[in-house]
Amino acid sequence: MSDPAPHAAFAGPRLLALGPLPEVAAALHAALALEPGLAILVFDAEGRQLDLDLRGTQAEARARHEAPGQGDRPRPRGRPRLGVVAREVTLLPRHWDWLRARGGASAALRRLVEAARRAEAPKDARDAAYRFMSAAGGDLPGFEEAARALYAGDARGFEARLALWPPDLAAHARRLAAPAFAERGPTPSVQVTDPAVRALLTDPPAGAPLMLHLVRLRETADYAEAPRLAPETPISGAQAFDLYLRGVLPLLNENGGELTLLARAHPLLIGPEGERWDRVMLVRQASLKRLLAFADDPRISAHLQHRAAAVADSRLIPLSEALPG
Template sequence: MSDYLSIPCTAFAGTRRIASGALVDVALAIKAAAAREPVLTFDDATGAVIDFDLRGTTAEIVTRLTRQGEREASAARPRIRPEGDAPARPRGRPRLGVVAREVTLLPRHWEWLGMQAGGASQALRRLVDEARRSDNGQTQVKMARERAYRFLSGLAGDLPGFEEAARALFAGDGDAFAARMAAWPPDVRDHALRLACADPAMGKG
């Protein structure tokens, strides 16, 4: 199964959760459910809505999803090249593949990078690695809050206390976040808490 077909996601018919799991399984479950309410499917990693074309047979649906995954993978695939344009390395030594992207810096930044051992590219990689080590999970916390907010915006924007819940989410106030959602449909509330659970302030979900 391709990475795209395996994307973890969750589908809701109205405010009722009807399927959760790999993307292809959720798509087929939606087809089989034939729910009367509007159905929205959310990417569990990002909280974004995923659109499906569920016309036709099971085989046709799977084929369309497979092709969609191939298109997205092709569009997202970065240009890979060997490290710099360095001379050929000795036989048997592995070549490091790097992603070529544009970086815009001020002249003083380039000057400093050029003075570092190994040149600008190696210095930038070291800086990124050091930043990742010292991050202390803050990036994961930010991602968890943003994916929970995307989900809530897509499904719970009209529920009472939505704005207060969103403020509590971004403030890292887990108790207030749960309290603002206490009267909401259980499936919506529980999924929002699960998406936010990478944030220690929100509890373990």
């Protein structure tokens, strides 16, 4: 299995490859076979430059950059899923008692580590983006202003400076910097709240309500809150959302509902600059009562965890069909 961390390779301003390191190495081997003098820069997921060993055949170059301990060797039988590795931890008795009270040491420690990683993600993203920008675009127009905007959390200023850059370089800088700006954005709306339900009940839609869903997907699905459902290798937010739909649509139909539209959303023609939605759905429910009962159906809980892993932000808008006049 190859290393899932995203690596990027550029020839000047042109992106040659993006993905796990073995795939990038294979792509560069092929590119250099066509253009032996090609000047290439390779970056890891933290924006650091790498030197790849591309000697030999393409298969040899790929295998040389496989994840540690894997390469061409067969996967050991009985190896834990999800890359679980056992390590010794030394704690005082009161620490073990605290961990046991929270569902066991392993689960509690995983939650603590994931929370720390999420807290540090914005700083790590800023540093990764700056390292990449310095190496790949330090002499490009607006570099210093873009760097200042990056560390100031000024998403609009950052984007305005990147608009002057070659598209591939700008896109990768945005990709690395995205978590840095997410911390300063509005709180994502991904769950129905009790106040929203009460407000709906005061002015319910007539008849069989239509529900408009707008969904923004994560680039990579985040299963930190549901690790037991996480695939062995990372998947995209779009793939996790497909898993959610595959599980929930039969239950929706059983409840009398119907998915009448599922579409990919394109850039806005009217709306705030930078606003983006990836999926649009229109669902007709049998009734408001059955809609609320469906939301409490215990059978959909696992499917909702796939949705939570997939969705960065969303809107759910109840509609009443209005006729002219």
